[in-house]
Amino acid sequence: MFTLLFLPLAKVTTWDDEAWYARFVVSALATTAWVGLLVFVPGAIIACAVVWVVLLLCSLHVPSLRNLLPFWRWLLALRHRIKGDSPEFIVERVLGLRPIEDATTDFKGVRDYVAAYSGYDETGEAQLEFACGLSGVTDEFVEKKAKDGLGAMGAEVFKVDHLGPGHWLLHFWKEEPKNPLDDAIEITASDLDDWDGKTVTYGLTEAGEPARLSYAQTSGIVVGGVPGAGKSAGAMLLTLPLLASPKASVAIFDGKGGMDWSWAERSASLFNNDCDLDLPAATDQLETLAQRCVDDLKSHPWSDSDPDFWHAGASALHPFHLVVIDECQTLFDITGRSKEEKALVERCKRAVATIVRKGRSAGWCVMLLTQKPTADSIPTNIRDNCVVRFALRVTTREAAEAVLGSIPDGDPRPTEIPAPRRGGAVVQGEDGHTQSVRFAYLPVTEAAKALESSTLDTVVAGLEA
Template sequence: MKDPNAPTEGILGHVPLVVVLVLAVLVGWAAWWVVRYVRTDAMTRQSIRQAVRVRWGWKRLAPMLKLSATDKTPTALASLANTSGKPIKPRVLIPTLKVKHDAYGVIARAQCLPGVGLQQFQKAGPHLADAWRCTRVAVTQDKPGQVLIRGVRLDPLKFPTEHHPTGEPPEETARWDLGLDEYAQPVSVNLTQVPGVTVAGLPGFGKTSLINRLLSDWAPSPAVQFACADGKVSAAYEGDYADWVQRMFAFVGDDLEEANKLFRHLVELRRARSASVRQMLGVKSMWDVGPSEHWPLVVLIVDEAHTYFRDHKGSDQQTKKLAALAAENARLVEDLVKKGRSVGLLVILTTQKSTGDAIPTFIRDVCPVGLSFAQKTAEASVAALGEEIREWPDANPINLQDPTYVGVASMNHQSQPGFTRIRTPYVPDAEAARVAERTAHLTADPSVLLEAFLGLRLADVDLTKLDV
C-alpha cells in the first residue's frame, strides 16, 4: 500500500536543491555587483551608494513630501475579504521610482498619481535635494504620466572635460553638440534654418575651444565647407586655426581688405545660390532637402569680429580707408546673415564683448543663437544674451570669472525657458589636427561646386530674381 506521506517527502526532498539554486543566484548577483562596484571610479561608487539610499528611503520620504495619494475606494479583493463589515482602511499610494546612477549623481523616473504630478514634484525639488544630499535637483516631464528627476551630487560645471572626435561624419549635419549642462545632461543646438550665432566672452575662457569642437565634429562631412576670418592673427600659421586651414576653402587674417574680399566672395555665392536654388534643388529653401556634397552648408567663422567692424576715427587717408572697409564689411556680413539662411550659409561671430561697437546691432540682433563665456560687466552680459539675462542671475556670465569656470558658457537654449549653463569640453590639439589632416581632401570651394553643377560660371548666372 502506498504511503500517503510519500508525495510530501518527495517535495521536501527537492527543497534543498531549490534553496541551493536560489542561493547560487543571489551569490552570483551579489558578486556581479561587487565586481561592478570595485571596478568603477570613486565618484561613481559614491553615486551607487547614493542611489541605494534613494531607493530604500523612497517609501518613507514620499509621504513626508506630500508625494503620495490616498485611495479611499477599496479594491474588489479587499471587499470580498472583508467579512467583519468594518470600514476598510484607505490605501496610501506611493509613486513607483526607478533609480539609475552616473558619476555625478542619480537619475530617477517616477510614475505620477492622481494629484501628484509634475507640479508637485517640482515643488518638492529643493527638499529632494536635501534628502538625497544633492547640490541641485531638476524635475522635468519625461513622458505623459512620468517625471524625470535629475539629482547631481557634484557640480558638473566645475569639472573640466575632454572631447575625443571620432572622425566619422555626424548623424545630423547641422546639430552642434555643445557639452554638459549643470545637471550633467548633454546639450546640443539645432542650427537648421539658423543664419547666425554669436559667441562672446573674456579671452582664454573657451570661445576658440568651442569652435574647435564644431570643426572636429563637422569636418568629416563633405556636406559642410568652412571659411574663416581670424582677427587675432596676420597669417594662418600664427593662430588657433593653423591646423584647420587645410580643411577651409578660404582663410584671412586681420587684414581688412583681405577680409572684405572674402565677405564679397561669399555674398556673390549667396546671390548665385538664391538665383539658382529652385533650378538646382527644386525647392525654395535648401533646408527642405538638406545640405549635400554638391550644395554644402557653408560655415563662415569670424573670430574676434570687432577687428573687421570697428569704427575707425580719424581724418587721414589711411584711417578713412579702414573706416570705409569696416563699414563695407559690416554691410556684407549683414547680407550673409539676413539673406543666407535659406540657401545654406551660417555665420558664427566671436568677440570678447558683443556690444554694438564690436558686432553691429543690425547683425547681432538677427542671430537667434547666442552664447557667452565669462563677462566682467552686466552691460556685456546683456549685449551677449539680451535683457532677459537680468532675470536669471544664477546664469549670468558675470558669475563665471573664476578660473574654475574656464570652458563654461551661458546660453538661452531652444528647448527650454530661461538660460542654462554649459560645460564645453576641450579638444586635444593633436586630435583636432588629426581630424583636419584626414578630412583635408574634402575641402572644396562652394562657388566652384556650384559652377560645376550649373555648368557655367557664376558671372553668367541670372541674378535678376534675387533679393526677393
C-alpha cells in the first residue's frame, strides 16, 4: 500500500521542495495506517469516519492536518501528474505558484495570467509563453524563477525573451544548444546580391536569420574590435555591394596605409591610404566632402520639393555617399602630435562630425573603423550620433563602451565573444539594444572578382535604368 501510493509521484516530486515531499510521506503513512485499521479492526469504519470529519474541520484552521486524511496527497499528486504538461501547471511550477501547497501562494491564490506551452521537441527545446498582469511579476522575477526552475524543467540552459510589458517567452533546453554563430560563414562573389539602394546582408544573427544593415536614414556607423577579430573582413561586406553599384559613391581613407583596401581602390570615388603620412591632404579631402554634404542638404538636388534624400532613393544620377575611415585614430588621436597637427586633427573631427550630424537626410554616411577602441580614437560626440555600432571582440569593458556606449543589462556584450569566433560581433541599433551577429567571410580575391564588372558599362546601365 505504502509503495503504491508513491506511483503518482513520477514527474511530480522533482517539481517541489523537500517540505512538500515530507508531507507526502506523512500522508502515505497515515493512509497505510487507516487502511490497516479498517482491514484488521471490524466495525472501525464509523470511528474512522468521525475522526476524518474532525480532521477535516480542524484543517480549516490548520491546513497541514489534511495530510492525515487517507489518500489526500495521493489524489493531489495524481491530479497534477495527469496535467503535468499543461501550461498552467508549468507556470505554477516554474514561477512558484504552487496549487498543491497547503498554504496560499505568494499572490494570495490569484492566478491572473495566460500561458501557452510546447514541450521538448527533437532539438531539446521547450517554450513557455507567459503573460501576466500581477504587479509582483517583473522581468527580474521571471528571470530568477526561470533560473531556479531549471531542475523542475529537467533543463540545463534557459533564456527569457521580454516580448513586452508583462509578456515573456521562456526557452528551456535539456542540453546547451549549439550556437549558429560558432560555425564560420564563408561565401563567394556569386552569393552577393546587387545593392537595392538601402540594405546589405552581411552575415547571420544568433537566431539563425540573415543579418542586414540598412543605410537608409543612417548617417554614422562605428566598427571596432581587437586586431584579428575580423573587422576588415566585416567592413568588406558592408561596403562591397555599394562599391559595385552605380547607386553609391564610396570614399575610402585607410589610416593604416597598407594593402587592406587595395581590392577597392579602382571602384572607390576617392582612395587615400596615406593618411598617416599626409594628414594635411586627408584633412582637405574630408572638409571638401563635408562641404558637399552641406551643399546637398541645402539644395537637395534629387528633388525640387522633397528635402529628404531617402524619399526619392539612391540612383546613378544622385548616388548615396559613404565615407569609410579605417583606423580612424590616425585622424582623431592627438597623442604625440605637434601643435600644427593637433589643429589638423580638430579640423578632421569637425568635418566628420558635420557629415554625421547633417548627412542623414542628405544621403551621406560615415563609417568609422578602429582596432583601438578608446575615446581618443572615436570621439564620443561623433560616436553618439552614429546610430549603428558594431563591436567585434574586445577584452575590456572600457573598449566595449568606447564603441557601443552604455549596454542595457541582459544584452550580449562584445567582451563575451569567444576568441575562435572570428567575425563575431555585437551590433547596437537605434533603440540602444544589442544583438549578437557574425560577419560572413569573403576572400579578398572574391571581392576583387565581384568588382570586375563594376565598369563604365555598369554605370551607364544604371543611368539608363
